[in-house]
Amino acid sequence: MALTTSLNTFLARIGARQAPTQPNPDYFPYLELKGPAPGPHIFITAGIHGDEAAGIITVHELLKLLETTPLLSGKLSIIPCCNPQALAARTRHHPTSKQDLNRLFPGSKKATHALLLAHAIYRKVEKARPDLLIDIHNDWYNSVPYAIINEESDYKSPLTYKKSLHMAQLLNLPVVSEDLTQPHHAGLEKSLSGYASLQGGIPALTLEAGGSPIVSEYDVEIAVQILTNLLQKLGMVGPQPAFSSTVPKAYLGQVLEYASCPPPKVAGIIRYRALAGQLVEAGQTLAEIFSPSGELLQTITTQQKALVLGHADEPYVTPKTDIYALALPPSSK
Ligand SMILES: [Zn+2]
Incomplete structure (x- = not known):
């Protein structure tokens, strides 16, 4: 109704x-x-x-x-x-x-x-x-x-x-x-x-x-x-x-520590390579940033094992854009 x-x-x-x-x-x-x-x-x-x-x-x-x-x-x-x-x-x-x-x-x-x-x-x-x-x-x-x-x-x-x-x-x-x-x-x-x-x-x-x-x-x-x-x-x-x-x-049901992801160093078109709910290992690619002409400007990787809570909605990012929300696994606390 x-x-x-x-x-x-x-x-x-x-x-x-x-x-x-x-x-x-x-x-x-x-x-x-x-x-x-x-x-x-x-x-x-x-x-x-x-x-x-x-x-x-x-x-x-x-x-x-x-x-x-x-x-x-x-x-x-x-x-x-x-x-x-x-x-x-x-x-x-x-x-x-x-x-x-x-x-x-x-x-x-x-x-x-x-x-x-x-x-x-x-x-x-x-x-x-x-x-x-x-x-x-x-x-x-x-x-x-x-x-x-x-x-x-x-x-x-x-x-x-x-x-x-x-x-x-x-x-x-x-x-x-x-x-x-x-x-x-x-x-x-x-x-x-x-x-x-x-x-x-x-x-x-x-x-x-x-x-x-x-x-x-x-x-x-x-x-x-x-x-x-x-x-x-x-x-x-x-x-x-x-x-x-x-x-x-x-x-699930575990207390996790919030972790931010390093901000982009450049402005450009972002391709999110890790999705919400996914576990990422240290050194794994989170995102790639490209110039409008297709040049790969930056690859953003994780510093530690983490759970991806979510990623930003923006297709074009700058060094000020918050791009990922991560949570550290219980064992790292
Ligand atoms: Zn709110």
Whole structure:
């Protein structure tokens, strides 16, 4: 059924409660679903970055599925689209202040729209105090789904780390640990899942659920499976089609260290020689860069054995382009 045509009617039918629409720029939809028996409380958010619409569609599809597979226990709190203005502007950042909403939590009652929005979202999460917060994001088009948590030493509460890790491992995905000292991860202590879990004591993870440039039907289907498989493991829904990752089994449920790939030394047309989900050995070719006349300008190789989480969407790169996301195997930690 078309969720978009009649969201409120649909939500009413599956017993969800939606906040009334408010005519202000900080409005975001919020809904709650309750099973008949007590159980875990899961809070799901999507669309913090306006150019990641697939996560929002994933939530819509999850809601549709819950119409025929009702919640058996527990509670779901959901913000399907955290940043409607950025979505409409088709930008990662909030369109008025140009701030990245996912570096602003817990927000503020003053100043920019983005800070106010972060404040309003975080208040919902804080008030709910769920057993798990899952913040859905989308990565490059060519990427495998993975979960992100933080380094154990960055958590105020060791128990919150334990719970976050346990939930991340239940997803049966690679679990990438964010090292906040790396320039690549600067400011992520103020991401929604970062702040909630590190400072707020709320178990949380970021789910990178496939590509962002378009809504990939394949990625949406996989992301829904990942979520429903988790709900099944928590006893919140009945049996679900099993999700199986394309990543080698030894990497699933394992905490992996994020590794960046050396940036290109030249500008040119890139041919990606290693694909998402693939294991690469030290010295293996990751990519080749060519001039418009066909001359091979650079071959980029890996420095160590790694799992390819994804590669960039750009066909033409410069020395500033981030081209690969890699994760180091558990044994190298
Ligand atoms: Zn994102």
